[in-house]
Amino acid sequence: MDNKLNLLMCGTGEYTTGWTGSGASQSDKKIGVVALTLFDLRRLGKVDKLGMVGVNGSKYPAIRAHLRQNIEQVYKDLDVSFDSFPKETETDSEAYKTAIDKLHPGDAVVIFTPDSTHYAIARHAIERGLHVLVTKPATQLLSHHLDLVDLSRKHNVVCFVEHHKRYDPVYSDARARARTLGEFNFFNAWMSQPKSQLETFRAWAGKDSDISYYLSSHHIDICCWILQDKAVPTRVVASAATGIATSAPYNCVPETEDTITLLVDWQSITSPTHKGTAVYTASWTAPLRSGVHSAQHWYYMGEKGDVNIDQAHRGYDVTVDDTGKTWYNPFYMKYSPSESGHFDGQRGYGYISIEKFVDAARSVNAGTAQPSEFDAHGLPTIRNTVLTTAILNAGRISLDEKRPVGISKEGEKWILH
Incomplete structure (x- = not known):
């Protein structure tokens, strides 16, 4: 072309x-x-x-x-x-x-x-x-x-x-392996960023969006991708921790949550008796000098085995006198130039x-x-990512209205109730 x-x-x-x-x-x-x-x-x-x-x-x-x-x-x-x-x-x-x-x-x-x-x-x-x-x-x-x-x-x-994250070679390989493990049983995901992000995002944090939309969207999508055509979410209950983002020196608006957890029920498409649960947690109040910008790991258990991934610590760390130890992720963006001096990422x-x-x-x-x-x-098209938004939206409603939120399909349309 x-x-x-x-x-x-x-x-x-x-x-x-x-x-x-x-x-x-x-x-x-x-x-x-x-x-x-x-x-x-x-x-x-x-x-x-x-x-x-x-x-x-x-x-x-x-x-x-x-x-x-x-x-x-x-x-x-x-x-x-x-x-x-x-x-x-x-x-x-x-x-x-x-x-x-x-x-x-x-x-x-x-x-x-x-x-x-x-x-x-x-x-x-x-x-x-x-x-x-x-x-x-x-x-x-x-x-x-x-x-x-x-x-x-x-x-x-x-x-x-x-x-x-669908293009992370580890996540992509893990997705293929997870889909061979039979019916879905349990998924647990954690993703966090340091409190300094509250400085970067102060203009909209808590006002226009929350940490679940911003960070948990990564791993909710991975879970939905693994379970595409295998299981569907049916119920969401959300819980939140507060008090750090709204205090000095960050002073975010009163509605700002620190850490949000979504508990989601999943129903197998092929087996009425198989149900699974997933826990998605995200925070932007992690420690400032933990050595990683994004802590990110998840665990998947199916009926025939499990998958466990820590994508924050990839066996690659660098220690510098001034800043201490840092774990790098060269699979995401490589910023060092090529041998010819061109961009090499x-x-x-x-x-x-x-x-x-x-x-x-x-x-x-x-x-x-x-x-x-x-x-x-298997690409993240707007059609293939509907359930990720359904779960995130249900989580926000659950927090705001302090109740469980159901997810179901009427005809070809997914609805919340």
Whole structure:
């Protein structure tokens, strides 16, 4: 295929650029993931024109300087230019509409913005015939997720959710092995990030979203992926710990939970007598110097065996006098240049997740594939990720209304009750 994809990045924050409200990110994404990947895909001839849209245009001079210093001057032949919206003198919460309206059917939009904005941006893009990659959680409401399923089918565009953990080679292999272990019995997942994330996310933490939507979405999706066509969730009960995020020095809004746990009942599709339970826990109040940015592990037990994964400690650690011991994850993004001085992270699952979307959109534009084909490939399409949103939405309702929430299917539609 020689048809290059024009693409708009929605969101200018840490995951896109490595730049946060307080300057360059101090996390494991110091130069971002999205923009860097797309700059490299442009170098490789898959992407053509790039744009970026945020709310506050005054950030762009600092962002451009950051990208030039840390990407353009580090890697050979990597152009970091892009069109930006809104203008540097403007602040506009609806600048995404102006930027999207300048695109043409068959172009693409990548959405890495606060959770509460995903649905509006994705809907605006899909209705204009644009392919969409939206970060997890796709939406906060099940009804919104189902609407995007219908819209993407109506407009015949690719719509993926950026569940990059599906491309982690360990998780992918574990999923294949777990599916051979017979009926599902138990799943337990833990994911956390240090309290410093409350500084990064203070603008929306507790106001627009919670730690379950932000972090548990990773492992809930992995569990749903393992159990696809094997079992379905039927009931969710949520519990939360509080008190750290709302206290000094973080001082988040009173509604902010520290740690959220969802207990989910699962029912086998093939055996009425087989039921399973899953526990998904996420926190953004982990210790500051634990040596990992994201603690992440899960355990799966089926009737014929189990799978146990610790993806925070991969047998690879580095100790430095000033900062102590750190466990690194080179499978996610490799930032060190190649022998020739070029960017060398094409095998990282953060990169692959975006490239898979670009390849899918290009193949549809070239007429060699239909968007619906990707549902059958085990990819995180908008249709294949409905139950992840159902569980997350049910968890939020359970916390807010202090009650269990049921999940069931009426005809072709999943509903909460």
